[in-house]
Amino acid sequence: MDPKHIRNFSIIAHIDHGKSTLADRLLEITGTVDAREMSSHSQVLDSMDLEQEKGVTIKASAVQMHWVAADGEEYALNMIDTPGHVDFSYEVSRALAACEAAILVVDATQGIEAQTLANLYLALENDLEIVPVINKIDLATAQVDKVLLEVAELLGVPLDEVIPVSAKLGTNVEAVLQAIVTQAPPPAADVNAPLRAMIFDSHYDSYKGVVAYVRMREGWVSRKTTMLMMATGAKTEPIEVGIFTPEMLPVERLSAGEVGYIATGLKTVREARVGDTITDAHRPAAVPLAGYQPAKPMVFASLYPSEADDYVNLRDALDKLQLNDAALTFEPESSQALQFGFRCGFLGLFHMEIIQERLEREYDQNLIVTAPSVAYQILLRNGEELEIHRPADLPDPTIVEEVREPWMKVQIITPTDYIGAIMEILRRKRANFLLTETLDTRRVLMTFEVPLAEMVIDLHDRIKSATRGYASMDYAFDSYRPDDLVRVDVLVNKEPVDALAIIVHRDKAYARGSLLIRKMKEVIPRQLFEVPIQAVVGGKILARVNVQALRKDVLAKCYGGDVTRKRKLLEKQKAGKKRMKMLGNVIIPQEAFLAMLRLDED
Amino acid sequence: MKAALYVHVPFCLRRCTYCDFNTYAGLLELRAAYVAALERELAWWAAEQPELEATTLYFGGGTPSLLTPEQVQAVIAAVRRRFALPEGAEVTLEANPGTVTCSSLESLRRGGVNRLSLGVQSADAAELRLLGRIHTWEEVVAAARAARQAGFDNLSLDLIFGLPGQTLSRWEQTLARVLALEPEHLSLYALTLEPGTPLAERVARGELPEPVPDLAAEMYESASRRLLEAGFWQYEISNWARGAASAQLLWDLPPGGRSEGCGPWVSHHNLAYWRMEPWLGVGAGAYSYLPGSRWRNLPHPADYIAALQAGRSCRVDVEPISHTLALGETMMMGLRLAEGVTDARFRARFGAGLETVYGEVLARFAALGLLEWDGRRVRLTARGRLLGNQVFGAFLL
Ligand SMILES: Nc1nc2c(ncn2[C@@H]2O[C@H](COP(=O)(O)OP(=O)(O)OP(=O)(O)O)[C@@H](O)[C@H]2O)c(=O)[nH]1
Ligand code: SF4
Ligand SMILES: [Mg+2]
Numbered sequence: 001m002d003p004k005h006i007r008n009f010s011i012i013a014h015i016d017h018g019k020s021t022l023a024d025r026l027l028e029i030t031g032t033v034d035a036r037e038m039s040s041h042s043q044v045l046d047s048m049d050l051e052q053e054k055g056v057t058i059k060a061s062a063v064q065m066h067w068v069a070a071d072g073e074e075y076a077l078n079m080i081d082t083p084g085h086v087d088f089s090y091e092v093s094r095a096l097a098a099c100e101a102a103i104l105v106v107d108a109t110q111g112i113e114a115q116t117l118a119n120l121y122l123a124l125e126n127d128l129e130i131v132p133v134i135n136k137i138d139l140a141t142a143q144v145d146k147v148l149l150e151v152a153e154l155l156g157v158p159l160d161e162v163i164p165v166s167a168k169l170g171t172n173v174e175a176v177l178q179a180i181v182t183q184a185p186p187p188a189a190d191v192n193a194p195l196r197a198m199i200f201d202s203h204y205d206s207y208k209g210v211v212a213y214v215r216m217r218e219g220w221v222s223r224k225t226t227m228l229m230m231a232t233g234a235k236t237e238p239i240e241v242g243i244f245t246p247e248m249l250p251v252e253r254l255s256a257g258e259v260g261y262i263a264t265g266l267k268t269v270r271e272a273r274v275g276d277t278i279t280d281a282h283r284p285a286a287v288p289l290a291g292y293q294p295a296k297p298m299v300f301a302s303l304y305p306s307e308a309d310d311y312v313n314l315r316d317a318l319d320k321l322q323l324n325d326a327a328l329t330f331e332p333e334s335s336q337a338l339q340f341g342f343r344c345g346f347l348g349l350f351h352m353e354i355i356q357e358r359l360e361r362e363y364d365q366n367l368i369v370t371a372p373s374v375a376y377q378i379l380l381r382n383g384e385e386l387e388i389h390r391p392a393d394l395p396d397p398t399i400v401e402e403v404r405e406p407w408m409k410v411q412i413i414t415p416t417d418y419i420g421a422i423m424e425i426l427r428r429k430r431a432n433f434l435l436t437e438t439l440d441t442r443r444v445l446m447t448f449e450v451p452l453a454e455m456v457i458d459l460h461d462r463i464k465s466a467t468r469g470y471a472s473m474d475y476a477f478d479s480y481r482p483d484d485l486v487r488v489d490v491l492v493n494k495e496p497v498d499a500l501a502i503i504v505h506r507d508k509a510y511a512r513g514s515l516l517i518r519k520m521k522e523v524i525p526r527q528l529f530e531v532p533i534q535a536v537v538g539g540k541i542l543a544r545v546n547v548q549a550l551r552k553d554v555l556a557k558c559y560g561g562d563v564t565r566k567r568k569l570l571e572k573q574k575a576g577k578k579r580m581k582m583l584g585n586v587i588i589p590q591e592a593f594l595a596m597l598r599l600d601e602d
Numbered sequence: 603m604k605a606a607l608y609v610h611v612p613f614c615l616r617r618c619t620y621c622d623f624n625t626y627a628g629l630l631e632l633r634a635a636y637v638a639a640l641e642r643e644l645a646w647w648a649a650e651q652p653e654l655e656a657t658t659l660y661f662g663g664g665t666p667s668l669l670t671p672e673q674v675q676a677v678i679a680a681v682r683r684r685f686a687l688p689e690g691a692e693v694t695l696e697a698n699p700g701t702v703t704c705s706s707l708e709s710l711r712r713g714g715v716n717r718l719s720l721g722v723q724s725a726d727a728a729e730l731r732l733l734g735r736i737h738t739w740e741e742v743v744a745a746a747r748a749a750r751q752a753g754f755d756n757l758s759l760d761l762i763f764g765l766p767g768q769t770l771s772r773w774e775q776t777l778a779r780v781l782a783l784e785p786e787h788l789s790l791y792a793l794t795l796e797p798g799t800p801l802a803e804r805v806a807r808g809e810l811p812e813p814v815p816d817l818a819a820e821m822y823e824s825a826s827r828r829l830l831e832a833g834f835w836q837y838e839i840s841n842w843a844r845g846a847a848s849a850q851l852l853w854d855l856p857p858g859g860r861s862e863g864c865g866p867w868v869s870h871h872n873l874a875y876w877r878m879e880p881w882l883g884v885g886a887g888a889y890s891y892l893p894g895s896r897w898r899n900l901p902h903p904a905d906y907i908a909a910l911q912a913g914r915s916c917r918v919d920v921e922p923i924s925h926t927l928a929l930g931e932t933m934m935m936g937l938r939l940a941e942g943v944t945d946a947r948f949r950a951r952f953g954a955g956l957e958t959v960y961g962e963v964l965a966r967f968a969a970l971g972l973l974e975w976d977g978r979r980v981r982l983t984a985r986g987r988l989l990g991n992q993v994f995g996a997f998l999l
Pocket of ligand 1: 015
């Protein structure tokens with residue numbers, strides 16, 4: 001197709017502002033997905049079970065639509081729906097790099113929120129044309145005029161360029177398509193130049209190997225092309241090339257300007273990486289396209305198979321999942337307590353939770369997940385520097401000169417009523433308050449610096465609940481800073497459990513340590529003998545609790561009619577124990593490893 | 603084949619707050635049709651299994667004492683006729699103290715019931731109200747007296763402990779009052795809050811305190827001691843029978859090493875369950891276990907009656923019991939008894955010894971002090987009685 005008739009765009013917004021619902025309507029009016037299918041299924045692009053269940057987009061997904069615009073011409077519209085949660089902004093940034101325009105959706109009942117700004121800035125960095133849309137105008141609580149004004153001011157555009165719609169009812173969504181066609185530039189695309197296609201995402205298919213999602217920049221590709229991955233040097237012929245409709249539909253060829261997929265037949269991630277450029281081996285391009293900044297994981301946690309035999313399966317699962325989630329990192333590690341597993345890096349806690357759930361569902365893994373920690377930089381007395389990803393690796397204090405931890409810049413948009421509450425929450429998180437900017441009569445943008453280690457625990461939840469959901473938050477890495485940090489070890493039944501160690505500020509060591517073991521006591525089931533749990537810093541015991549020995553666990557009544565039911569109950573209990581880990585003689589449930597996340601100190 | 607015979611009577615005047623049994627309030631008008639259906643089912647089984655002989659008969663519920671004595675008598679007669687229930691065999695009827703009179707008890711006794719099991723639950727007025735029982739303590743005393751007058755020499759009383767808010771001394775008082783009635787047999791059940799029952803919901807809503815398991819354990823141990831002094835043998839986790847001779851220790855093994863050694867008052871019918879011997883259950887929702895399978899009847903009395911009237915099968919949830927399942931169930935049930943499971947009986951039944959099948963589990967729990975295993979018999983220790991679930995599960999293969 002002539003690039004003049006192609007438009008590539010993403011839909012971006014703060015979480016839940018209605019991106020996927022708007023995508024549904026666009027798919028419907030372009031006849032890409034028929035209305036009947038749609039009525040039984042909302043957010044069709046949220047194709048993972050997990051996305052449907054949580055009502056949240058996790059993966060960006062691409063789809064091609066065809067539409068006859070007001071000028072009577074037919075256009076191919078490549079749309080990428082993106083996630084709104086801050087943990088998935090890496091997905092958004094790669095999607096944006098494949099587009100010339102972005103629809104910025106703002107919920108008329110909420111107005112501009114933290115990720116509205118964050119994602120808008122991402123789009124502007126990519127020089128994208130912005131098509132602003134106000135959504136949910138059907139709701140009684142919609143403040144259409146006010147939000148229109150806000151958005152117009154933010155973008156510096158006339159009011160009538162902001163399109164009010166109801167994605168749910170379909171009101172006025174055609175205007176959005178028309179705006180895309182008229183405002184978004186067609187892709188700059190030279191079909192005759194040597195092939196250059198950018199891999200912006202991928203997944204693994206057991207028949208087709210690595211399926212690369214590509215934005216075609218120059219040239220074209222067909223099944224006959226011998227492809228060369230410019231970074232890895234891997235060569236292969238495609239098993240299939242095609243477009244998303246949203247199902248994968250094979251086509252003869254993909255040409256410059258288009259968005260589609262190439263089933264590479266390659267079997268491993270390492271051969272076809274997200275961010276690599278595909279070229280024609282017989283007529284290679286001189287230089288690759290600028291790749292993506294690799295995602296920098298901020299939060300680390302270990303994943304262990306609950307049964308040691310599953311180690312290899314877990315590795316395969318992580319390998320495949322990584323193809324579909326370029327932000328996930330992992331490396332093998334071993335722990336005294338948990339044996340063999342992987343230290344994984346995530347972009348945030350929600351990301352971690354999603355990875356865990358995907359491994360469990362899509363790859364049928366039974367996991368033990370340890371408490372998240374952050375990366376620390378260590379300066380040793382001998383001048384050597386190292387980075388550690390788990391608390392147990394903190395070297396002996398006598399050889400450590402300095403421990404530095406990551407600090408984040410956190411921006412919170414909140415109604416003025418909650419300023420006090422937010423200040424109080426942040427104060428307890430060792431945060432520095434930087435400034436407050438007035439957004440409008442009712443709302444402010446507050447900026448803080450917060451140690452990431454404090455943030456991961458529960459900052460987001462606390463802010464949400466303290467402000468009844470009215471505040472939104474965005475954050476980005478700022479810098480590493482030294483502080484007086486110590487490791488608190490946890491001993492279960494007198495044995496140190498490396499996976500339970502935490503690093504905290506010395507002033508908080510006692511409070512955190514004793515709270516941690518109390519929380520653990522709540523979730524560790526009583527065993528057949530008493531189990532002491534101790535919190536220790538540098539060999540000194542800070543606190544101790546005992547999990548009392550179990551005294552009574554028996555079915556009082558068991559007659560003929562009860563046999564089946566009681567047997568099933570016991571079988572279920574037995575299966576439940578499989579989700580727990582044996583540390584010596586002590587059975588520890590998964591929750592105990594995450595007790596650290598529930599350290600609310602009031 | 604010999605089997606224990608169970609008859610379910612799924613009627614109650616009102617549902618108690620803790621009850622999740624298969625029973626219904628407000629269906630009393632179905633009684634006559636129900637008894638007719640019972641007779642049909644018995645006839646059907648007699649034709650199906652002509653060799654089947656009943657060893658014991660047990661009317662459970664629900665509230666069997668809501669049947670008229672004539673209706674009970676008719677069922678007993680049918681069982682005697684069709685299943686050769688021996689003269690003098692144990693015939694138990696569960697009765698609610700709020701539903702019996704001197705004359706009804708006399709008729710029941712004359713009609714062939716020789717063991718009466720009264721649902722007492724508590725001797726405390728507030729607790730009886732909490733449990734939603736339809737009777738008072740005074741009615742319990744009157745019912746027990748009337749039972750004696752009617753000639754019942756085998757009287758069993760059921761109690762529940764570990765109620766929300768119940769104190770140890772209040773429980774001890776209930777037990778003392780109940781012992782004063784001089785029953786031959788006692789069943790003491792720790793309360794289980796069954797999901798969905800009004801009592802469980804009140805606890806979940808925070809209207810009632812959560813029962814404390816450690817306190818229930820103390821109540822249990824205190825009752826065990828008290829009953830030992832009073833001359834009762836504990837022959838099962840929740841069941842005590844007054845002995846001819848006395849036990850010397852808690853959870854003592856009766857003379858001869860068999861429950862029957864405790865004396866004449868053990869529940870012979872229930873022993874069949876714990877020993878996983880065959881039983882046939884008739885009536886709505888009754889479970890049966892004949893070698894190789896277990897099943898249940900349609901639970902609702904109206905469905906049950908309709909099926910029998912139409913000559914359709916009322917069996918549902920038929921579960922084949924494989925060799926492996928039978929092993930596990932035999933242990934799960936048998937370990938509830940003071941007599942435990944003997945290697946000889948296990949071998950006779952399954953063709954392999956306990957050590958071969960369960961060697962590792964036996965050693966593990968013996969080391970933890972929960973099982974007593976001497977190579978010939980395995981049974982729970984006194985501590986193990988309170989921790990049965992920790993043990994039973996390990997025997998399910
Ligand atoms: N009333 C009304 N509700 C809407 C409208 N658009 C979306 N919603 C609802 O808002 C919620 C969020 O919609 P989604 O489309 O999943 O939002 P999203 O922006 O894709 O969310 P994430 O992908 O999680 O960031 C859903 O419950 C939608 O039904 C609208 O125009 N009107
Ligand atoms: S009398 Fe027995 S069966 Fe009837 S409701 Fe009460 S506890 Fe349940
Ligand atoms: Mg979405």
